[in-house]
Amino acid sequence: MRVFKKNLLVWIFFGILIPSRRSLWGRRYSLLGRFSFPHIRELADLTLEFKILAFCLLSTSLLQPYNIPQTTFIMEDGSAIERPHSVAVDVPDGLQQPHHTRTFSTGSNSGFIDPFSEPSQYYGPATDIARASTRSKIGRTRTLSAVENRFNRPIVHEDDAFSKVHLQRRGSNDSLVNRRFFISDIDETLRDLLKNEDSDSNCQITIEDTGPKVLRVGTANSNGYRQTDIRGTYMLSNLLQELTIAKRFGRNQMVLDEARLNENPVKRLRRLISHSFWKNLTRQVGSGNVAEIAQDTKIDTPDGRIPRIYVPHDDPEQYEFYLEIARKNEAVGGARLDVRYLSKVIDPEYVKSINGTPGLLALATHKVPDGKGGITLEGYPYVVPGGRFNELYGWDSYMMALGLLKDGMLDLARGMVENFIYEIRHYGMILNANRSYYLGRSQPPFLTDFGIMVYEAMVEHAHQNEEDTEKSLQDAEYFLRRTFCAAICEYKTVWCCEPRLDKTTGLSSYHPQGVGIPPETESTHFTTLLTPYAKKHGVSIEEFYELYNNHTIVEPELDEYFLHDRAVRESGHDTSYRLEGICASLATVDLNALLYKYEVDIAKIIKEHFNDELVTENSVEHSAEWKKRAELRKERMDKYLWNEEEGIYFDYNLKLKKQHRYESVTTFWPMWAGCSSPEQAQLMVDKSLSKFEEFGGLVAGTLASRGNVGLERPSRQWDYPYGWAPQQILAWVGLDKYGFRGHTKRLCYRWLYLMTKAFVDYNGIVVEKYDVTTGTSPHKVDAEYGNQGADFKGVATEGFGWVNASFILGLTYLDVQGIRAIGAVTSPDVFFRKLKPWERASYGLRPCNEIVKSN
Numbered sequence: 001m002r003v004f005k006k007n008l009l010v011w012i013f014f015g016i017l018i019p020s021r022r023s024l025w026g027r028r029y030s031l032l033g034r035f036s037f038p039h040i041r042e043l044a045d046l047t048l049e050f051k052i053l054a055f056c057l058l059s060t061s062l063l064q065p066y067n068i069p070q071t072t073f074i075m076e077d078g079s080a081i082e083r084p085h086s087v088a089v090d091v092p093d094g095l096q097q098p099h100h101t102r103t104f105s106t107g108s109n110s111g112f113i114d115p116f117s118e119p120s121q122y123y124g125p126a127t128d129i130a131r132a133s134t135r136s137k138i139g140r141t142r143t144l145s146a147v148e149n150r151f152n153r154p155i156v157h158e159d160d161a162f163s164k165v166h167l168q169r170r171g172s173n174d175s176l177v178n179r180r181f182f183i184s185d186i187d188e189t190l191r192d193l194l195k196n197e198d199s200d201s202n203c204q205i206t207i208e209d210t211g212p213k214v215l216r217v218g219t220a221n222s223n224g225y226r227q228t229d230i231r232g233t234y235m236l237s238n239l240l241q242e243l244t245i246a247k248r249f250g251r252n253q254m255v256l257d258e259a260r261l262n263e264n265p266v267k268r269l270r271r272l273i274s275h276s277f278w279k280n281l282t283r284q285v286g287s288g289n290v291a292e293i294a295q296d297t298k299i300d301t302p303d304g305r306i307p308r309i310y311v312p313h314d315d316p317e318q319y320e321f322y323l324e325i326a327r328k329n330e331a332v333g334g335a336r337l338d339v340r341y342l343s344k345v346i347d348p349e350y351v352k353s354i355n356g357t358p359g360l361l362a363l364a365t366h367k368v369p370d371g372k373g374g375i376t377l378e379g380y381p382y383v384v385p386g387g388r389f390n391e392l393y394g395w396d397s398y399m400m401a402l403g404l405l406k407d408g409m410l411d412l413a414r415g416m417v418e419n420f421i422y423e424i425r426h427y428g429m430i431l432n433a434n435r436s437y438y439l440g441r442s443q444p445p446f447l448t449d450f451g452i453m454v455y456e457a458m459v460e461h462a463h464q465n466e467e468d469t470e471k472s473l474q475d476a477e478y479f480l481r482r483t484f485c486a487a488i489c490e491y492k493t494v495w496c497c498e499p500r501l502d503k504t505t506g507l508s509s510y511h512p513q514g515v516g517i518p519p520e521t522e523s524t525h526f527t528t529l530l531t532p533y534a535k536k537h538g539v540s541i542e543e544f545y546e547l548y549n550n551h552t553i554v555e556p557e558l559d560e561y562f563l564h565d566r567a568v569r570e571s572g573h574d575t576s577y578r579l580e581g582i583c584a585s586l587a588t589v590d591l592n593a594l595l596y597k598y599e600v601d602i603a604k605i606i607k608e609h610f611n612d613e614l615v616t617e618n619s620v621e622h623s624a625e626w627k628k629r630a631e632l633r634k635e636r637m638d639k640y641l642w643n644e645e646e647g648i649y650f651d652y653n654l655k656l657k658k659q660h661r662y663e664s665v666t667t668f669w670p671m672w673a674g675c676s677s678p679e680q681a682q683l684m685v686d687k688s689l690s691k692f693e694e695f696g697g698l699v700a701g702t703l704a705s706r707g708n709v710g711l712e713r714p715s716r717q718w719d720y721p722y723g724w725a726p727q728q729i730l731a732w733v734g735l736d737k738y739g740f741r742g743h744t745k746r747l748c749y750r751w752l753y754l755m756t757k758a759f760v761d762y763n764g765i766v767v768e769k770y771d772v773t774t775g776t777s778p779h780k781v782d783a784e785y786g787n788q789g790a791d792f793k794g795v796a797t798e799g800f801g802w803v804n805a806s807f808i809l810g811l812t813y814l815d816v817q818g819i820r821a822i823g824a825v826t827s828p829d830v831f832f833r834k835l836k837p838w839e840r841a842s843y844g845l846r847p848c849n850e851i852v853k854s855n
């Protein structure tokens with residue numbers, strides 16, 4: 001207030017005591033202007049209008065301290081309060097991060113930017129030194145207090161430690177609190193950093209590098225004049241990542257907050273997923289990018305490299321749309337977009353016939369304004385599993401949606417369901433992925449649960465959107481109807497008819513139709529298998545591929561092998577010794593659990609939303625039939641798959657008519673689906689859980705079941721010792737559903753610890769699957785495909801879709817203590833050992849003497 005009064009007096013002095021001698025129009029009305037002190041006369045010569053304008057502008061800026069932007073905090077009871085966001089205040093307990101409310105929006109000249117803002121903001125024009133009028137404004141260190149614990153998306157779980165806002169008091173010493181560095185030459189710093197620290201030259205800074213682990217950089221307060229140290233693998237690797245990102249934003253200088261380098265790793269990973277990873281995994285086909293998306297990284301042949309799109313025979317609108325794009329657009333990678341109609345009949349021979357000219361399969365589009373007064377088509381957005389993919393996958397999409405919805409990304413989750421509805425209608429099933437060589441092959445079905453989840457989010461969103469609630473609710477109901485009609489069609493025409501349905505048991509198997517060798521696998525994947533056949537026929541491997549695929553060479557044994565191989569890929573568990581050479585003849589526990597979930601979901605939705613009568617294109621459905629189907633399936637699963645003695649579900653070998661005794665973590669899927677009895681669930685926890693629980697979470701299958709591996713029998717990625725995100729997620733949800741929250745928490749701790757450990761030690765890495773038996777470089781998986789996502793330069797920009805989602809979901813099961821311990825990278829052994837006796841139960845541990853699996 002004192003400042004304000006002082007300035008007001010100054011302006012009264014200028015404005016009134018020394019008024020202008022003339023206005024813009026030359027009128028003289030000065031009272032004191034006739035006094036002839038030289039400086040005063042000069043001031044008085046300014047026109048009155050100019051002074052009024054200057055007065056208004058300056059007083060607005062002087063008043064600014066009293067017009068502090070407010071931050072809305074949501075209280076636990078749902079009420080909202082406002083607090084100035086740039087002052088240290090005592091914050092009541094229970095304040096939560098505001099939904100969609102950004103704290104610390106900063107004016108471009110304020111000199112302060114949220115250290116945890118999104119890269120586009122942090123490295124955007126507002127912080128660009130080259131564009132700033134004075135360097136000191138951007139470089140200046142401000143000790144604003146509440147700079148921690150923020151995400152710009154809602155964090156919905158009450159246990160989420162980061163949903164609490166902790167405002168800190170202003171530190172007394174600027175050089176120790178919120179330090180900022182001034183990087184005057186990003187290229188040079190990158191060169192120095194990599195030269196000194198990246199001793200194994202892989203463009204990543206990890207615990208395996210043997211550099212000095214220290215780099216000197218300039219401080220922002222001194223404009224780079226004084227220097228300080230950045231130390232340790234984690235901070236140096238974060239520096240490498242930030243420099244790389246800044247460079248990609250076209251920057252060569254920057255001011256960097258230390259807080260961005262030494263941020264709690266759990267917070268950093270959670271923030272990266274929300275701010276960057278989802279964005280970088282999102283695809284949306286439009287006129288500008290379809291050729292790029294259509295290009296295939298898996299088929300490396302001249303014809304495979306041509307960007308190509310196949311459109312269903314009965315979708316001329318899309319065909320014309322893409323044709324027009326092809327006419328107008330530049331060639332991509334030397335080739336123009338090739339647009340083709342798919343045949344009306346899509347059978348195995350047809351699919352094989354287009355293997356040489358692979359292409360993207362068109363997905364759902366909707367009409368949008370083209371910005372020139374007309375209408376154009378636009379695809380629904382979707383999220384791909386990893387950075388190397390451009391196509392929409394089946395079960396990955398569902399798993400990712402679990403995380404996307406927690407991050408408020410409803411449009412992406414809905415977009416994927418819309419695309420599935422389109423796939424069922426035009427390609428007859430939800431495809432493994434939308435590439436021509438995946439026609440005829442599906443993946444584990446999750447559509448009903450996916451649809452319900454998106455529907456519920458749509459309803460919630462509709463209620464928040466007060467203006468259009470009614471219309472949005474109708475849209476949600478219509479979406480639910482279309483999804484369930486599609487799911488019923490999929491259930492009947494894909495999973496519960498031949499060849500996937502086994503009439504004797506009434507159970508289903510993965511059994512896609514197809515002929516020939518799957519073209520999308522790594523080029524050497526089948527070499528060991530095919531070498532003896534090539535030798536037998538006296539041809540090279542390449543020639544054998546050709547001759548076998550065009551039926552010149554006939555090998556029934558191989559036909560059988562590839563039938564099962566395609567089934568393994570349809571199961572999503574490609575590949576595993578559990579399924580190799582037998583998959584299409586197994587009624588698997590995973591598939592039947594998922595179909596049980598379809599049946600109960602369909603029954604429930606028909607009853608609750610459609611007045612117990614849902615009219616589809618081909619049938620009228622009632623809940624009773626679906627309930628009956630679910631009951632029957634449960635009986636059959638109990639009869640054929642359940643093993644009471646061992647407390648486990650096994651797959652059933654339809655040929656040999658006996659259980660296939662490979663211990664697989666899919667035994668927990670019936671708990672996810674809700675088709676185990678409480679007694680079965682208890683038995684599984686008592687007898688089976690420990691067989692799969694390893695240091696870093698659940699392993700795909702047991703060592704005993706996998707057997708020995710070596711040169712002749714290579715490791716398979718869906719076997720021991722690897723753990724996969726979808727397996728963790730389904731078991732967490734299943735255990736929790738049956739009241740075993742402690743076990744869920746413990747398993748979450750293990751998995752999230754493993755992810756965080758690899759993230760900290762290995763340059764921010766998040767990979768497709770982990771070796772869950774070790775805490776030392778768990779991301780190193782030397783089995784099969786190159787999907788892993790470990791080969792980035794400088795910075796990991798996408799993580800891996802379902803692993804990202806598992807991190808988000810896992811955090812919602814943990815408590816603050818667990819999240820903090822993971823943030824401090826506390827090994828599960830230590831964390832569980834140090835729990836107080838009364839805390840152990842909440843992690844599903846007995847009060848004492850529990851043997852904790854160690855690394």
Ligand SMILES: OC[C@H]1O[C@H](O[C@H]2O[C@H](CO)[C@@H](O)[C@H](O)[C@H]2O)[C@H](O)[C@@H](O)[C@@H]1O
Nearest residue numbers: 385393396432520521569572573574785
């Ligand atoms: O190209 C090799 C195989 O790649 C896919 O399988 C693996 O990645 C998928 C995407 O993350 C995932 O859904 C699957 O479970 C993984 O095993 C593809 O699905 C296979 O068909 C393909 O042969």
Ligand SMILES: [Ca+2]
Nearest residue numbers: 198200202204
């Ligand atoms: Ca390195």
